[in-house]
Amino acid sequence: MNKFRNCWLMLCALAVFSCQPQAKVEKKLAGVGIPMQQDIEQKIQKHLSQLTLEEKVGQMTQITVDVITKGENAFVSDEPMELDAQLVLEAIQKYKVGSVLNTANNRARTTQKWNEVIGHLQKVSMEEIGIPMIYGVDAIHGTTYTAGATFFPQQIGQGATWNPELVRKGAEVCAYETRAGGIPWNFSPVLDMGRDARWARMWETFGEDVYLNTQLGLEIIKGYQGDDNDISKQGRVAACLKHFLGYSSASGKDRTPAYIPERELREIYLPTFQAAVDQGAYTVMVNSGLINGIPVHANYKLLTTLLKGEMGFDGLVVTDWADIENIHNRDKVADSHKEAVKMAINAGIDMAMVPYNYDFTTNLIELVKEGEVSMERIDDAVARILRVKYALGLFENPMDKQEDYPKFASKEFENAALETARESITLLKNKDAVLPLKKGTKVLVTGPNAHSMRTLNGGWTYSWQGEKVKEFADGYQTILSAIQQVNGTQNVVYQPSVIYPEEGNYDVDEVVDMKKTIRAAQAAEVIVLCLGENTYTEKPGDLHDVNISKNQQELAAAMAKTGKPVVLVLNEGRPRLISGFESKMDAVVQTYLPGNFGGQALAEVLFGAVNPSGKLPYTYPKYANSLLTYDHKHAENQEKMEGLYDYESFMEIQYPFGHGLSYTTFTYSDLKVNKTNIKADETLEVSVKVKNTGSRAGKEVVQLYISDHYATIAPSVKKLKRFEKIMLEPEEEKTVAFQLTAKDLAFVGMENEWISERGSFSVLIENQKVDFNLTEGKTFGATASLAL
Known part of the structure; x- marks a missing residue:
């Protein structure tokens, strides 16, 4: 026995040396984090002492629901959807599977159907293993795969509200309606940074800025x-932070390699996740791509040293779709699927979103028996999974019931979604105050996005790519029908001119009878031109050209030539370039992807019932080779130099980050700081007066930026540090106050640690500026380099 034990210890030591499995890592920056309850931790340890290796590995396995439904194969389910009792037993009884995700045939289900499906899975799981399974879905802007659910604007539109209260309310509604179907785990929020206008998942982010995202x-x-x-309370779900880490910093195309210096990774991409970990988020999903040549799913330094160690994350780390397989199939880092499993689990993965087979379980069991993955690593992973299941209350109540959620799809929830859509809509241009329009104005509504619920909602709406919206959302108003209701059907003519095909590539459109549209425009007083994109997300949304389509450009040019005022309405997930015709547009309104109530919200803005208050959460680019963010370096903005170059700037943009007009006007004055010199442990108090100098009430986002004059690492031109959205009546004035500390002035220095340096700074709010000095520097938490 002693001889066997010594051999086992040697194998474990070899695994630690060669594969770097999970070990106890010093937690340096842990904040509040996940509540740790002693009685639950004792129960978890009891489970670990009783579960077999097969049962433990099963807990780490997540399959998609199509695998266990009736149908011709694991990829296609019969309709109506029904579980296959034998396949369910195979998954849970034989392979001990502990988690299921997704929906069958990529389509929404009723809460009753979800209750039926998940109720059966929980019954079998408790009977066979004694541990509840955990079901997860991507409920991105509402509970994606549930028919009748309340859909809010996508995250980019929520970012445009600059209103934390509305964002929180939307999440509360989403959690409530998701749990009404018995689903306790939501693969949201996306905390990636939307810093590349080309990226297909930009609209799933809150925008380009670190502070706003955080x-x-x-x-x-x-x-x-x-x-x-x-999260055991009614109507709550476990959040899932994604995608850890640096997912959006690639080539502009989804799931492609990124090259990110550690300093940039820590300063730009890490803060949103650190704050969310400190807040107590229970789960994290991993970046599907590669950073500096290493698949993140196989990166021990990112998943264990950084996330579980330095950041203090005690929750569950789950893969994205088939991403352990991708280590072998796509990335060519592992020479077999078994080797890929070894790399991923030893790197710190706790649960594999497999999703279509059981090879993961077979391979992992063999790896443990061979000593390539330690039992310590397995037990750590299973403990994290059980911790989330206990926190959700699944052991006491494995299944929520639809009848316990009477507010599902209620008027209260719809009103919250409508209000968020209203505050998201951003007025970018309003030449000669062409907006708001007067009721009774003869309007032509045209463009491919004018009469489409699909484009208002975007992807992750009733299906992955959002293409099934028509059968689920016919009862809501498109832009056209909302304008007809507000302005009277007799005053509205509709000619689409450019349309999206029912099937096929999302980024394809076609022209239908442009001459008829031109004739209709000539008879109208105002043209509402609705351009943008069809639905997409992830890899299918990759772009070859960031310009808006040629057909839509031609339609815009034709409408401008009529001489009638043109109101350009943008309905898009990312800022498609419009510089070829923007100057010919009289007004420009950005709706982003506003959800089921976006048509109504837009019509209310266009005709003045609502005063727009949205602000851009990203920089709207003007040219394809100038896709920079507002917090760029000074070197991107060089002045004209005679004889060297004769253009004014390397960076020309269409509209700046934080930009958004109103139907009223606001003036700023009397920007003050309480002292011009502060020490590292002191607080700087900032105040500014804001007055509504127009004739109607309106909301304004007061944005505070900091500019560091000189630093050892080239500073950004400015960085957002505070904001507050306020309401002002005509002639009303408010004093808005903020507090700043030396930490707000910090950046990641040469040693990859957060530091603030003494020197001079400016506070910038609108057209106001005041300078102050930090008289001493400070280091905020020592960190060891990850040597990425």
Whole structure:
């Protein structure tokens, strides 16, 4: 026995040396985090002492529901959808599977159907293993795969509200309606940075800025999990932070390699996740791509040293779709699927979103028996999974019931979605105050996005790519029908001119009878031109050209030539370039992807019932080779130099980050700081007066930026550090106050640690500026380099 034990210890030591499995890592920056309850931790340890290796590996396995439904194969289910009792037994009884995700045939189901499906899975799981399974879905802007659910604007539109209260309310509604179907785990929020206008998942982010993303990310987590992180309470779900880490910093195309210096990774991409971990988010999903040549799913330094160690994350780390297989199939880092499993689990993965087979379980069991993966690593992973299941209250109540959620799809929830859509809509241009329009104006509504619920909602709506919206959302108003209701059908003519095909590539459109549209435009007083994109997400949304389509450009040019005022309405997930015709547009309104109530919200804005208050959460680019963010370096903005170059700037943009007009006007004055010199442990108090100098009430986002004059790492031109959305009546004035500390002035220095340096700074709010000095520097938490 001693001889066997010594051999086993040698194998474990070899695994630690060669594969770097999970070990106890010092937690340096842990904040509040997940509530750790002693009685639950004792129960978890009891489970670990009783579960077999096969049962433990099963807990780490997640399959998609199509695998266990009746149908011709694991990829296609029969309709109506029904579980296959034998396949369910195979998954749970034989392979001990602990988690299921997704929907069958990529389509929404009723809450009753979800109750039926998940109720059966929980019954079998409790009978066969004694541990509840955990079901997860991507409920991105509402509970994606549930018919009748309330859909809010997508995250980019929520970012445009700059309103944390609305973001939190949207998350509360989403959690409530998701749990009404018995689903306790939501693969949301996306905390990636939307810093590349080409990226197909930009609209799933809150935009390009670190601070804005962090603040709204915290609110969405509070909405899902509650302030107290008690996710066993009715109507709460476990949040899932994604995609850890640096997922959006690639080539502009989804799931492609990224090259990110550690300093940039820590300063730009890490803060949103650190704040969310400190808030107590229970789960994290991993970046599907590669960073500096290493698949993140196989990166021990990112998943274990950084996330579980330095950041103090005690929850569950789950893969994205088939991404352990991708280590072998796509990335060519592992020479077999078994080797890929070894790399991923030893790197720190706790649960594999497999999703279509059981090879993961077979391979992992063999790896443990061979000593390539330690039992310590397996037990750590299973403990994290059980911790989430206990936190959700699944052991006491494995299944929520639809009848316990009477507010599902209620008027209260619809009103919250409508209000968020209203505040998201961003007025980018309003030449000669062409907006708001007067009721009774003869309007031509045209463009491919004018009469489509699909384009208002975007992807992750009733299906993955959002293409099934028509059968589920016919009862809501498109832009056209909403304008007809507000302005009278007799005053509205509709000619689409450019349309999206029912099937095929999302980025294809075609022209239908442009001459007829031109004739209709000549008879109208105002043209509402609705351009943008069809639905997409992830790899199918990859772009070859960031310009808006040629057919839509031609339609815009034709409408401008009529001489009639043109109101350009943009309905898009990312900023498609419009510089070829923007100057000919009289007004430009950005709706993003506003959801089922976006048509109504837009019509209310166009005709003045609602005063727009949205602000851009990203920089709207003007040219394809100038896709920079607002917090760029000074070197991107060089002045004209005679004889060297004769253009004014390397960076020309269409509209700046934070831009958004109103039907009223606001003036700023009397920007003050309480002192011009502060020490590292002191607080700087900032105040500014804001007055509504127009004739109607309106909301304004007061944005505070900091500019560091000189630093050892080239500073950004400016960075957002605070914001507050306020309401002002005509002639009303408010003083808005903020507090800043030395930490708000910090950046990641040469040693990859957060530092603030003494020197001079400016506070910038609108057209106001005041300078101050930090008289001493400070280091905020020592970190060891990850040597990425």
